[in-house]
Amino acid sequence: MEYKFTEIEKKWQDNWKNNHTYKVSNLSDKPKYYVLDMFPYPSGAGLHVGHPLGYIASDIYSRYKRLKGFNVLHPMGFDSFGLPAEQYAIETGQHPATTTNNNIATFKAQLDKIGFCYDWDREVRTSDAAYYKWTQWIFLEIFNSYFDTKQNKAIPIAALEKQFANEGNINQPNENITGFSADEWNSFDFKKQQEILMEYRLAFSKYGEVNWCEVLGTVLANDEVVNGVSERGGHPVVKKKMRQWYLRITKYADRLLEGLETVDFSDSMKEMQRNWIGKSVGAEIVFPLSNSPRRGEDLAPAGSSSSQIKEESVPGSGYAKYTVDNVMNFENAKANRKIPTEAEAIMWNALRSRNIGHKFRRQHPIENYIIDFICLDVWLVIEIDGGYHNKPEQKNADEIRDTRLKELGFTILRFTNEEIIGNLDNALKTIQDKADEIKQSAAEKRAAVRGSSPLQGEAGVRVYTTRPDTIFGVDFMVLAPELNLVQQIKSAEQTKAVDEYIAYVKSRSDVDRMAEKKITGCFTGAYAVNPFDGREIPIYISEYVLAGYGTGAIMAVPCGDERDFKFAQHFNIPITNIIGSYFNGEVANATKEATLENSGFLNGMQMMDASELVLQKLEEQGIGKRKVNYRMRDAGFSRQRYWGEPFPIIWSDGVAIPLDADELPLELPHVDKYGPGPEGEGPLANITEWVSVPLPEGKGNSYQFPQPSGWGKRETSTMPGYAGSSWYFLRYMDPQNADTFCNRKASDYWNQVDLYIGGTEHAVGHLLYSRLWTKVLFDLGHIGYEEPFKKLLNQGMIQGSSRRIVRYTLLLKEETKEEFRELNLYFSLGVFSQFFSPKSKAEQFNKIQNDYLSKIFPYSKYQVEENIPSTLHVDVRYVNGVELEIENFRKWKPEFESAILICEDDSVNMPFSNDLKNSSKFICDPLTEKMSKRYFNTVDPADLCDQFGADTFRMYEMFLGPVEASKPWDTKGIEGVHRFLRKLWRLFFDEIKGPIWTAAAPSPFERAGGEATNAELKILHKTIKKIEEDTERFSFNTAVSTFMICVNELSDIKCHKKEILENVLILLTPYAPHIAEELWSQLNNSGSILDASYPVFENKYVTESSKEYPISINGKVRANINLALDIDQTKVEEIVLANETIQKWLEGKAPKKIIYVRNKMINVVV
């Protein structure tokens, strides 16, 4: 009886199906275990050998857990909404639903061939209305929630409305909404209220930028844009603002970070998510623009005045200080604030409480002076003089002080105590007028200089930095070119250059900007002022600063940042070294360890400490603040496409009205054309009768809209690919439920996914979104846990092994004739690399002519006019290793039928040629690349199952290497695994004799001289232990080799005993289920082997009492000695030193030390 895998596998796959062997119940006394695969997108190409890697791993683990007594949920489904089906529809006119269903059928057939233990009754398809009904429902749950900053969780939006009606938004501040009181809220009309609520909703709509291609009339994804033009057709692409839906994932940034602590993902996976969220703690600092009255006249140029400033600004050489000079002075100022004079107190009170339109500080240090009151916006100083100011020496001092302050550019107003106390209003009026006047004239001056509009709002550049300690090393600033501020500050002289640069940046796609390595940028002509030392800092724009991150502006510290350093070099900006010897002038050093130099009040401080001090000072002086920044932005949640979930939203007068739950699902309507709608909307926008609908009962109709009809327009975009996949793991628990997305009992029972297996490509997208959805559902009380996946195992990518050959297309001319003819030559790898690629064209022509053409055309003489090299991929099916199967290759395509092949030994192989037939090899060029149809390097798992059987295929995929590792596919080793299964079979059956297994009991267990004597039991238990350990740690490749060792050893001792073999079969079931079932039933067992109980390892069968120790001298093994395991150090030393070989190596010297590690080794140190 031989191993007929085709029959066996068919038999058992039918058997499992008919007996519902893999049916899983939600009711069980067993502990549960949930194993999940990332479900596939059913592409038209079908499965290739890379897909099942993770599926096999999860199948093995599921079966293993089932044997171990768990109720295991191991479902499979299809992520069936998506762009490829729609593209295909556009090209062929076939409905995506049709192609999708066909593809799913193919996938299922392929999967079933491999023998997975899925409960297909639980299959989900995200494109089924019964499924996406609940995707829409969850979307509405998210839409109808807001993130409560106090409770740090999602709360139904109704609670927020109530809160607004009672107390305004005082407790729920929002950076896009100005504060309002309860009364104000109640006075807002419905539309205004809805606009405000939209700023709080977790799913919200706003205008966002998309890639717009005018010619195609459609919106493109980032990767459909290449070099600023559309990938298809090469049409120009511009940024366009469109209404988009978003999920407010940024609100969950901290909880998504914290959640990582509670899950078992690989460190690199967690790192990727952390990087994506990108939390950083730093400072936001305002650098005032250098627009003080003092500099009103020299605002514009980068010319002489700025170089003059620079000389003045050399650190340590008495450079100008406009604000705090040193710690002591600032401490004094602070102390003064606590003991104001009566007049000062009155003034401070008035300046603070009366709205005079200018902000003042009191007791503010400037250089060595302490100013009573100062307005930093307009550089206005107010001094209140007590009686002692009349003394001559004080008057003199005041004059010096005033001169210096005026020199610095301040305007000074002096009041006496009496003027304040007696006529406060008058004094305030004077101050206000003066301040207004300065502001006005400054604006006029700027306008005059630039011919552009004056600055708006705060005159400063807000930067975000994670290194406030380096603030004295700021030598320039860089703004993102698209910031509005750039337009306000650019100088007249630089306007042209700036505008040109911005135009250049706009013409570039995001991808280009990212990939750019060379330094580009442009000076704006404007300067900012370092708030701590008053240095003037030139402001540049450059594409390496992104508008979307932080404030879109950076303070550049070239001595400490590589990019800043290169930028400074490129633009010849002098570099201030604040880190002493850490900076060598050649390369930036981002150290955090340096002691600061050239850093004003930070001199001599450690960088770590300096950060904190700078932060304190920034906050005290109100020119900066601590800021936690996230890199992550809110997740775009709509696509202008057809094949996705429609939004259950109707727009009316700019207000998004949600459908009621009982109106779901909102089914995707049929369309005839898949092209874009007007204005680049999705195809749905073309179906006017679908788009235009009456507003839901009791909703829009009851609101007083200007539209009398109560009609609205449906949202015409659809949800993105990740919508359905964000919660599918829940639906598997209760897949047919028509009343809820997942019964709470079911989700409580199955709880988190215990093991999730999939590729790293979903590291940040899918995994982050499903974690978000889970958290929202948890917050709203729909499920009982907030992390979906307890453990994540990443499978590596299986790459294709491509085979290429070099082709020369020759242009030939027969000597006596005029016309040309074309001829293709194909070169074996060695010939090409030895004789061709290194040689000159002339030499190549020569060789071709003399060595080949003379053989190919023995009767005519040709001249080589040109040779055009190219490479082509050969279908890997026609290549054996690297050797081309020439006959098969000729049959592949008509064009190769008469191909002329130059073989490895430089001989010419061509058909129909008697004198040139030979056995020479033709070698192809091997290459590892993505597995893809166009490289002819895909391998269909179904083919391998047909050829070797599913069990062989499963074990071979595992045997290839660790699941986590990426590796190129190579079919050639599969024979070994197949041989192993046949060898296993032969433990039970002989080809001629038939069954040879026996019911004989294993020989009785004995111990002789401390050794277990029963070889069969020893082999079995050794195997049990190793298989269990390896399976538990997902080391499936070593488990396969353990099985091989086990079968080899059992064969060696000719063990055919049922009692031993049965246990081996149970161990093997997860890996090779078909053969295990078959042999199990052949041994007269009833029922599925999956319901057998897993063998229990017993140590007594494998314990040994002695070990063959390697003895090394100075780390080199010189001898082996068998020693009892319980022997002690003294005894060991005795025996070892008595050993002849050791004696020889010691050469009479006394050992320094003898290291004895029990059960490992012994090392003698000489």
Place this chain on the structure above:
RNA sequence: ACCCGGGUGGUGGAACUGGUAGACACGCAGGACUUAAAAUCCUGUUCGCUGUAAGGCGAGUGACGGUUCAAUUCCGUUCCCGGGUACCA
């Protein structure tokens, strides 16, 4: 450019917490069985030197250096390959 992986025989890989490097396979070579083939079985297979042989000696886990009685494993520098990415301040 940055981040994360990874470099071990002809090949895929093993060596789990530092303890005999190369398990298990593929391939290759030789042999047995066979009229022959397939299938199966046996032997050998890191490299170099040496020996008739058993064996012996030396080198060896990308490279260089360090820690240690002992390093594929830990540390530092460096080169190469793969994957990811949003130039994230």
